[in-house]
Amino acid sequence: MSIMSEPQIRILTSSDWQLYKSIRLQSLLDSPDSFGSTYAREVLLTDVEWRARLETSARTIDSLPLIVELNEEPVALAWGLIHQNSENLAHIYQMWVRPESRGQGIAKALLSQIVQWAHNSGCAEVALAVTTINESAMHLYLKSGFEPSGVTEELRAGSELRVQPLLLKLPGDPRNQSADR
Numbered sequence: 001m002s003i004m005s006e007p008q009i010r011i012l013t014s015s016d017w018q019l020y021k022s023i024r025l026q027s028l029l030d031s032p033d034s035f036g037s038t039y040a041r042e043v044l045l046t047d048v049e050w051r052a053r054l055e056t057s058a059r060t061i062d063s064l065p066l067i068v069e070l071n072e073e074p075v076a077l078a079w080g081l082i083h084q085n086s087e088n089l090a091h092i093y094q095m096w097v098r099p100e101s102r103g104q105g106i107a108k109a110l111l112s113q114i115v116q117w118a119h120n121s122g123c124a125e126v127a128l129a130v131t132t133i134n135e136s137a138m139h140l141y142l143k144s145g146f147e148p149s150g151v152t153e154e155l156r157a158g159s160e161l162r163v164q165p166l167l168l169k170l171p172g173d174p175r176n177q178s179a180d181r
């Protein structure tokens with residue numbers, strides 16, 4: 001058996017749906033305050049629904065579902081997504097690194113891959129939302145050039161937690177020329 005010593009990032013395909021289901025549910029259990037969705041909600045999804053999230057047809061607008069593996073174990077997840085009718089804006093969702101793999105640059109590598117993909121896809125901006133009390137994620141994004149954009153919102157209906165929308169302006173877009181200087 002080959003032993004990988006470095007975490008490997010790859011794109012998830014529909015045949016990875018069980019792997020995706022397992023790491024996504026793990027992330028929702030581990031970090032319930034980091035995501036708008038919940039374990040209770042997603043554990044009810046059918047196998048067809050899990051697979052459909054990764055189907056090419058669901059990805060036509062463009063999505064980049066990334067997983068990180070270390071020694072054949074999934075250790076991190078993140079999605080880049082460009083919604084229909086909003087081709088200039090990429091979103092980042094579902095960012096999660098398992099606790100024992102944190103602090104090694106894995107999230108930074110995922111972020112950088114998604115930002116590069118957004119840039120190559122012609123996007124002018126990348127958006128995400130982070131819970132205001134989530135210091136590690138807030139540091140990660142602010143250090144990477146994201147800036148607060150707009151007012152905070154409820155994490156989910158009825159939650160006392162708030163999320164701050166953040167925006168990264170990508171270079172090369174004429175609308176961002178003053179930011180480039």
Ligand SMILES: CC(C)(COP(=O)(O)OP(=O)(O)OC[C@H]1O[C@@H](n2cnc3c(N)ncnc32)[C@H](O)[C@@H]1OP(=O)(O)O)[C@@H](O)C(=O)NCCC(=O)NCCS
Nearest residue numbers: 031034095096097102103104105106107108136137139140
């Ligand atoms: C936030 C999270 C994704 C960071 O993952 P990570 O792989 O540990 O992050 P990295 O090692 O790539 O760190 C990148 C930067 O993030 C910041 N950072 C990460 N962990 C931090 C911590 N505990 N405290 C302060 N800053 C931290 C640092 O600025 C770091 O940059 P540096 O190495 O130049 O100092 C991870 O802690 C996590 O999965 N948390 C739970 C889920 C979550 O909150 N997801 C984000 C949803 S928006």
